[in-house]
Amino acid sequence: MKVRGTWRAATALALAVVLAGASPLEAYLKLGFSQDPDQVLRWGPGTIRYFVGDRDLPGVSGEAFRQAVGRAFASWEAVPTATATFDEVGFTGLSPLSEDGVTTVGFEDLFDFDERVLAVTSLLTRTGSGEIIEADIAFNAAVAWSTDGQGGFDVESIAVHEIGHLLGLGHSAIGETELRPTGGRRVIASETAMFPIAFSSGSTEGRLLQADDRAGVSDLYPTPEFQQATGSISGRVQKGGASVVGAHVVAFNLQTEDLVGSFTVGGDGRFVVAGLPPGPYLLRVEPLDDADPDSFFDDVAAVDVEFRVGFASRIVTVRAGADAAVDLEVVSK
Amino acid sequence: MIGGGRSLVVAAVVLGVGLAVSALPAAAQGRLELGVGVGAVSGHPVGGADATLTPNTGTAAGGFTLFSTESELEAATALDLRLGWRLSRIFAVEAGLGYATPNVATRVTGDAEAGSPRLDTVLSQWIVDGSVVAHLTALEAVGGRLRPFLVGGLGYLRQLDASSALVASGGVVHAGGGVKYAVWNPTDSWVKRVGVRAELRFLIRNDGFDFEDRRRTSVSGFASVFLAIF
Numbered sequence: 097m098k099v100r101g102t103w104r105a106a107t108a109l110a111l112a113v114v115l116a117g118a119s120p121l122e123a124y125l126k127l128g129f130s131q132d133p134d135q136v137l138r139w140g141p142g143t144i145r146y147f148v149g150d151r152d153l154p155g156v157s158g159e160a161f162r163q164a165v166g167r168a169f170a171s172w173e174a175v176p177t178a179t180a181t182f183d184e185v186g187f188t189g190l191s192p193l194s195e196d197g198v199t200t201v202g203f204e205d206l207f208d209f210d211e212r213v214l215a216v217t218s219l220l221t222r223t224g225s226g227e228i229i230e231a232d233i234a235f236n237a238a239v240a241w242s243t244d245g246q247g248g249f250d251v252e253s254i255a256v257h258e259i260g261h262l263l264g265l266g267h268s269a270i271g272e273t274e275l276r277p278t279g280g281r282r283v284i285a286s287e288t289a290m291f292p293i294a295f296s297s298g299s300t301e302g303r304l305l306q307a308d309d310r311a312g313v314s315d316l317y318p319t320p321e322f323q324q325a326t327g328s329i330s331g332r333v334q335k336g337g338a339s340v341v342g343a344h345v346v347a348f349n350l351q352t353e354d355l356v357g358s359f360t361v362g363g364d365g366r367f368v369v370a371g372l373p374p375g376p377y378l379l380r381v382e383p384l385d386d387a388d389p390d391s392f393f394d395d396v397a398a399v400d401v402e403f404r405v406g407f408a409s410r411i412v413t414v415r416a417g418a419d420a421a422v423d424l425e426v427v428s429k
Numbered sequence: 430m431i432g433g434g435r436s437l438v439v440a441a442v443v444l445g446v447g448l449a450v451s452a453l454p455a456a457a458q459g460r461l462e463l464g465v466g467v468g469a470v471s472g473h474p475v476g477g478a479d480a481t482l483t484p485n486t487g488t489a490a491g492g493f494t495l496f497s498t499e500s501e502l503e504a505a506t507a508l509d510l511r512l513g514w515r516l517s518r519i520f521a522v523e524a525g526l527g528y529a530t531p532n533v534a535t536r537v538t539g540d541a542e543a544g545s546p547r548l549d550t551v552l553s554q555w556i557v558d559g560s561v562v563a564h565l566t567a568l569e570a571v572g573g574r575l576r577p578f579l580v581g582g583l584g585y586l587r588q589l590d591a592s593s594a595l596v597a598s599g600g601v602v603h604a605g606g607g608v609k610y611a612v613w614n615p616t617d618s619w620v621k622r623v624g625v626r627a628e629l630r631f632l633i634r635n636d637g638f639d640f641e642d643r644r645r646t647s648v649s650g651f652a653s654v655f656l657a658i659f
Contacts, residue, residue: 282485284485285492299485301485304483350535376638376640407543410550410591411500
């Protein structure tokens with residue numbers, strides 16, 4: 097699986113999901129960090145209006161596609177701690193990959209992408225502010241799709257993932273993969289809709305948002321209650337006194353058993369896991385060595401994968417409205 | 430919260446023993462009793478957790494466990510301060526303040542990439558309690574110097590982390606007994622008795638630092654010195 101992070105016209109970012117492709121990884125990541133760590137890509141206030149492509153495919157009518165996409169938007173809108181809302185305008189014959197100021201979700205021939213790519217989200221953002229002004233989701237028309245879980249990749253599951261990108265979320269790395277005999281990787285398990293590799297054809301498990309997804313969208317579009325009721329864990333990951341870039345840090349709630357992740361970004365090895373309900377957490381740090389780090393970072397040369405999985409030396413208590421500082425020390429493989 | 434029914438049972442037992450003996454003036458024993466002691470509190474489990482991922486089609490059924498944890502609040506030494514007021518020769522009420530720094534040992538298991546690391550989280554633990562004490566005067570020995578007693582009551586538990594921020598709070602019901610031995614028993618001083626005290630308590634905890642929010646039991650033992658005045 098491969099997630100793309102290529103800029104279009106200097107202001108657009110494209111992301112993709114693949115079949116059972118090359119790379120995996122975890123935790124939610126706000127888009128825009130790789131351009132400017134202080135700039136986050138998100139929509140401005142108000143309801144996000146979208147059109148649905150009217151193209152039919154064998155086994156998936158335009159109406160069935162519209163309903164599946166609508167359910168996926170509804171899943172994100174139902175997160176009680178986030179303010180993102182959506183409004184379906186109707187069908188359109190416009191291409192989902194055209195820069196026309198219209199947010200469109202539909203089938204498209206993705207000739208320019210790896211054949212394993214299931215869908216792509218492209219964002220048009222306002223330079224400087226990071227505000228998203230258009231987002232298109234293109235489902236690969238060459239793939240076998242399904243809306244009822246009976247054979248083919250599940251439209252709703254993939255739509256949930258791509259809508260996460262539409263909202264400004266990057267890939268999350270809470271998942272495990274295995275190498276396939278035929279090449280690439282296959283997902284064994286994951287606990288986020290934003291994992292870069294999809295579940296196998298026929299699976300509908302990806303329809304469900306997980307704690308990592310809810311924390312991510314709530315961090316981008318928080319309700320006032322969310323900001324008051326949650327806390328964060330921040331710190332640095334170091335190896336022999338040097339900062340570790342690209343480490344995947346996961347906070348595990350010992351009471352609810354929820355997993356929420358983040359990465360060390362920037363050159364100082366700092367991480368922030370935000371949107372955490374108060375409680376006791378265990379922090380686990382691991383290298384991005386299960387797949388291609390470019391699923392997550394543009395500058396993969398800086399990503400350090402030469403360290404062992406480790407844990408914080410103590411349980412970290414998160415309190416509402418507060419940040420808990422914890423530094424993690426890892427050792428070389 | 431603490432079970433009210435359980436505390437009533439403790440009070441009833443204490444009251445029953447007290448009624449079986451005769452009462453003498455409390456002032457002769459010293460109405461106000463101050464005590465300070467050291468002891469130990471036994472440990473107890475605080476729960477386990479599984480980091481479970483949703484499995485892909487055709488993989489592990491019922492979930493893929495990334496790792497599991499088991500945690501225990503370990504036994505710890507404790508300090509105990511006590512202030513009592515004798516209501517009669519038999520009955521007294523006490524207020525206590527206990528302090529300990531127990532370690533929460535968390536063992537991570539089943540992580541294929543990380544071995545079995547152990548995490549240690551030291552808590553500062555405070556218990557403020559109130560008790561009813563019944564002195565078993567019928568069982569006094571050594572010329573009245575050795576005096577058994579029963580004790581029962583309720584407490585409030587606060588547990589803080591390394592930054593002294595509140596981690597958890599809860600309630601404690603305790604019941605137990607012990608003996609007091611008067612080392613010095615002056616008759617013409619405002620100091621009425623000076624002695625040592627040994628005590629064993631059975632504790633039932635609700636809430637507090639626990640990943641499963643279950644009721645936990647433990648035992649504490651203390652040795653202390655006391656001073657009874659007025």
